[in-house]
């Protein structure tokens with residue numbers, strides 16, 4: 115297989131068939147795509163088109179039925195469960211639609227948690243996490259638990275958590291779907307800034323026009339197939 | 348940080364954690380109580396037997412233990428007295444002349460062990476004087492006799508009544524003495540009561556025409572832990588025609604029974620631990636299943652299975668530790684006063700008496716009991732969390748995240 119050394123992700127002819135009570139469901143039907151450093155890509159498509167499935171497969175949370183996924187040129191299929199956990203820890207950041215912060219941890223601790231998993235010592239990770247929360251404009255919320263924060267605030271913490279380990283790639287599955295449009299815009303501006311200034315690579319899934327409008331690259335997914343791939347819209 | 352998360356997860360569902368801690372506490376208390384009572388009971392059986400008759404060490408003429416006949420009693424007591432002379436500061440000593448014989452009244456008779464004692468010396472060795480329920484202990488008059496209430500009933504005699512004792516002398520003739528009942532005793536052991544009567548040693552000597560003979564010297568170290576070393580010294584000081592026995596040799600069945608009990612207690616431990624493990628499995632499984640979605644997120648952000656398992660086991664360990672500490676505190680608060688005052692089991696006293704325990708049990712809370720509980724219970728808690736933890740990591744990350 116020819117993989118370009120600079121590609122972060124290469125998805126090669128990926129098919130995913132789910133079984134819905136014995137009935138096969140073709141969620142992805144032959145997907146080819148790449149993610150390059152610095153991308154700010156959006157996968158758009160109607161509900162059920164396979165966006166989440168694709169992001170999960172790229173994020174090594176799920177396995178394709180057919181085809182291959184390469185992360186930094188390495189075939190994901192050859193990795194053990196433990197190696198995949200380590201790849202996710204070091205290379206991938208996740209932002210979910212429902213924020214999904216740890217409810218028993220404060221904003222600061224949620225960010226520190228991933229650094230702790232990487233073995234960074236307590237003082238260092240605390241300093242870095244605080245700096246990150248400051249950068250994302252929520253420094254004053256460091257001690258708050260998720261249930262004491264608004265959706266937009268929680269999503270900022272989730273973004274801080276996602277980028278805390280300096281990942282190669284942040285995968286964000288409909289990150290603005292639960293937010294009002296003002297909050298969504300602010301969050302998008304924040305991520306654009308992180309992309310622009312810090313060179314962090316983002317791949318979104320969304321059907322939110324505000325997200326789609328900011329995409330540097332737009333992939334349109336329909337019934338498990340990429341029907342359009344536009345650069346620099 | 349993992350330990351902080353574990354604590355907070357415990358505090359998250361306070362009711363469930365409280366119930367779990369409560370069941371762990373019950374396990375600890377059950378374990379400590381069972382242990383303390385059985386050790387107390389066993390020790391009591393032994394000290395009762397030692398206190399009633401055997402003492403810690405006895406010195407006989409060689410062969411007396413196997414055949415406790417009058418002809419096997421010590422004739423020349425001088426070597427024994429010499430051997431004991433240097434120990435008199437550390438031990439209490441008593442000498443007895445005893446034989447099997449018959450006690451009879453006008454209406455009945457009974458076969459008994461007739462024990463001739465020096466009353467003031469015997470008081471320091473055995474506990475019979477404490478069990479006098481009517482009348483007095485031997486007063487020093489040569490025709491005094493004390494018998495048990497059971498024997499008195501059988502012979503239909505009371506305080507002040509006359510009884511006759513008789514036994515064979517060496518050579519086959521029969522000696523007898525007329526005695527007056529001065530006291531009735533009732534010990535913890537009904538079998539013992541029915542078969543023992545006490546009279547002054549001089550009276551037995553006269554009855555048996557065995558002046559100067561001694562069946563047994565009873566030697567009680569003031570510190571019972573010294574038993575073995577004192578016995579060893581006495582053996583080395585005495586000529587070969589004497590035997591020095593400790594209670595372990597005199598009461599081998601009882602000692603064996605105690606050793607057996609020490610092992611049976613582990614079956615109790617196992618039962619308590621297994622009950623606890625199933626309780627933990629049940630509750631932790633619920634707690635883990637509720638958090639499936641959260642574990643999915645943990646997996647997504649790169650937490651390894653090993654760490655997830657560790658986190659769940661840490662939670663279980665903390666629950667176990669809290670339950671154990673509080674449970675131990677309660678168990679000790681119950682047991683330590685009881686170990687002084689004793690627990691009166693008068694309701695069961697007949698059956699306890701027939702096995703020689705008595706009516707009041709003094710539980711013994713030793714370091715080993717506390718240690719057993721402190722190791723077994725938290726361990727059982729952690730073991731009980733292994734299966735729930737395995738269930739948590741068996742899920743694929745996407746499935747776990749999809750769970751709500």
Ligand SMILES: Nc1ncnc2c1ncn2[C@@H]1O[C@H](COP(=O)(O)OP(=O)(O)OP(=O)(O)O)[C@@H](O)[C@H]1O
Pocket residue numbers: 132133134139140141159160161162163164165166167168
């Ligand atoms: N675990 C599963 N078992 C069975 N079918 C599934 C499973 N996950 C997804 N599907 C199906 O696969 C298809 C793609 O689902 P997916 O969640 O990827 O779509 P989506 O584009 O993310 O939709 P949405 O915009 O609603 O989030 C759908 O038909 C869905 O019902």
Ligand SMILES: [Mg+2]
Pocket residue numbers: 165166167287
């Ligand atoms: Mg989706």
